[in-house]
Amino acid sequence: MLRYANPARFMKLSSTLVPWLGGLALAALAAGLYLGFAAPPDYQQGDMVRVMFIHVPAAWIAMMAYGLMALASLIGLVQRHPLADVAAKAAAPLGALLTALGLITGSLWGRPMWGTWWVWDGRLTSFLLLLFLYLGYIALWNAIEDEMRAARAAAILALVGAVNLPIIEFSVDGGTTLHQGESILRKGGPLIASVYLWPLALMALGYTLLFFTLWLLRIRTEIMTRRARNLMLAGEA
Amino acid sequence: MSGFWAMGDYAAYVWPAYGISAIGLLVAAVLVLRAHARAKAALARLGVKP
Numbered sequence: 001m002l003r004y005a006n007p008a009r010f011m012k013l014s015s016t017l018v019p020w021l022g023g024l025a026l027a028a029l030a031a032g033l034y035l036g037f038a039a040p041p042d043y044q045q046g047d048m049v050r051v052m053f054i055h056v057p058a059a060w061i062a063m064m065a066y067g068l069m070a071l072a073s074l075i076g077l078v079q080r081h082p083l084a085d086v087a088a089k090a091a092a093p094l095g096a097l098l099t100a101l102g103l104i105t106g107s108l109w110g111r112p113m114w115g116t117w118w119v120w121d122g123r124l125t126s127f128l129l130l131l132f133l134y135l136g137y138i139a140l141w142n143a144i145e146d147e148m149r150a151a152r153a154a155a156i157l158a159l160v161g162a163v164n165l166p167i168i169e170f171s172v173d174g175g176t177t178l179h180q181g182e183s184i185l186r187k188g189g190p191l192i193a194s195v196y197l198w199p200l201a202l203m204a205l206g207y208t209l210l211f212f213t214l215w216l217l218r219i220r221t222e223i224m225t226r227r228a229r230n231l232m233l234a235g236e237a
Numbered sequence: 238m239s240g241f242w243a244m245g246d247y248a249a250y251v252w253p254a255y256g257i258s259a260i261g262l263l264v265a266a267v268l269v270l271r272a273h274a275r276a277k278a279a280l281a282r283l284g285v286k287p
Contacts, residue, residue, distance in 0.1 A: 015260050037241075047244040051254045094265065105254040112250050156285065210262065214269045221269070224276035231283045 007083060007223050014216045021216070039195045049110040053199050056184070057207035059102035059127065063165055065095035065211060066130060068161040069137070073155035074075035083219075085151035086226075088158060089141055090218035094211055096134035103127060108146030114178050122171035123179035126164055134159035 030068065032053060042049035069091040076084035106124070107117045137154050144150035172181045183191040190197055244251040280286075 001283055047247045047251055050244070050251055054254060055259045097261055097265050101258050104257055108250045108254040112247055153255050210266075213263060215271050217273045221273045221276045224273075224280050227285070228276065228279045231280075231285065235283075 004083040007227075009082060011130060011220060011223060017205055018213055018216050019218075021209050025206050025213055027206075028202050028209060032199050034208050035202060036097070036199035039199060047112060048109060048113055049196060051105055052196070055102060055105040055109060056200060057204040058098045058105060060204060061128065061207045062095055062098035062102050063168060063200060064208070065091050065098060065160075065171050065215075066133070066162070067165060068215075070158045070165075073158040076151055077155045077159075078124035083223075084157070085147075086222045087215075088155060089151070090214055090222055092134055092138050092141075094214055094218070096138065098207070098211070099127070099131040099134060103131065110178075119178050121177040121179065123168065123177045126168045126171050129164055130161075132169065133157070133164060137161070141158075179234045182221055 036050055037052040039049070040198045041047045069088045072088035072091070075081055076088060103124075104125075111117050134177075137157055140154045140157055141150050144153055171177060172179050184197070184200070192200070242248060
């Protein structure tokens, strides 16, 4: 893996990958949307079941993005690898967006289904904390001018905040939440009918591929920006 | 509104959820692509092919 963690190799590999990932993302999203709206209304939720196809992928990928950001931060701290710092930094705004979309779509689902936009229970509160962790991480990067120091401080915040991921994951097991429990990735197989499982799986795939496409593009942008800046500084010297 | 667009009387929740998600992801994609193109152009002006 770290063989590709060389900026020159990364630029080459990512320029090949990005169009493929982006194209596959659009195809998966188109198929997921089609199946999602072709599926019959649920016997309990009616047409509100369709919100699940965008709510669950946004929430899943928001958490996956945080996991990747924390992992990249760890590699950046331990190995002092600049590409790892760049990768962590590039993931944050995308993760923040997906977290916000997870919260908004969840709220829109909650109003007609639970009778409330919001409850301060374990799942919703820990997921709101995820948004604040992302925003704090981005603010920290912007607050510290020295790039090395900013990367270190932000990486420590990302790692401390990673404690929140298992809290989100297991917050539905205690019975103190309105949020439903794990119904897809559980022992004994998914609890939802395949007519809903397929659009959900395709949308989740689409969100994942879209995240990786935009993440790679953001890493590329940061590498090119730093390179241009270094060339300018070298030219002035 | 009737049929498909009514979403079984849940139109006021289903469509905003899809609309906000679509706008959010679309704006993100446009911003990311624009920043990428700008960085590429800046490097090109310095005589470097990324």
